[in-house]
Amino acid sequence: MRVMVIVKATSDSEAGKMPGTELLAxxxxxxxxxxxxxxxxxxxxxxxxxxxxxxxxxxxxxxxTDGPFAQTNELIAGFWLWQVKSMDEAISWVRRCPNPMEGESEIEIRQVFEAEDFGAEFTPELREQEERLRAQIDEQADKPR
Known part of the structure; x- marks a missing residue:
């Protein structure tokens, strides 16, 4: 399963404060x-x-609407996309993560929808289109911009 791991923003990240060398390392x-x-x-x-x-x-x-946006705790400062066996595995990895911010911070984990999650509404034609688009994305990723 794929999960998106979302690092929530803080007042420091919203102020543009960059992490120090220790946290980057x-x-x-x-x-x-x-x-x-x-x-x-x-x-x-x-x-x-x-x-x-x-x-x-x-x-x-x-x-x-131009930013900045209110309610900093609802904003995203960064993300990962992970391939894991289960939500428990994702949680295990997040527990090992360095604190992404100085002081208190929060990370949210959300499962990514897969083709099979959409059921019969995701017709063979739509599946074929999805596969074709993903192949094009992979090709583009290999080309320098």
């Missing part, structure tokens, strides 16, 4: 363990919401 070592174990598929930190945009949908209408 600890996270680098943790990421190396994840890669060696075949768990990590992707992982990135995110700029503060002040540099972000939100698009609100209402029927055919689209409204764009």
């Amino acid at each position: 600890a996270m680098g070592n943790f990421n190396e363990e994840l890669v060696k174990a075949g768990v990590m598929l992707a992982g990135e930190g995110l700029h503060p919401s002040a540099k972000g945009k939100r698009v609100r949908f209402s029927g055919k209408e689209r409204t764009v």
Whole structure:
């Protein structure tokens, strides 16, 4: 199963405070363990919401709002995408993670939907389209930008 591991923002991350060398090294070592174990598929930190945009949908209408956004504890400072055998395995890895922020912080784990989760509504034609798109994404990832 794939899971998205979400590092919640803090007032420091939203202020643009960058991690120090010690935390960067600890996270680098943790990421190396994840890669060696075949768990990590992707992982990135995110700029503060002040540099972000939100698009609100209402029927055919689209409204764009500039950051920063309120309620820092609901914002995302970074993420990983992991391939694990179970939610328990994901929890085990998160327990080993260095604290991603100075002081208190929070990490959320969410299971990623797989094709089989969608049932009969995900027709053979839609499955074929999904597989074709994933193959194109893999090809593009191999090309330099």
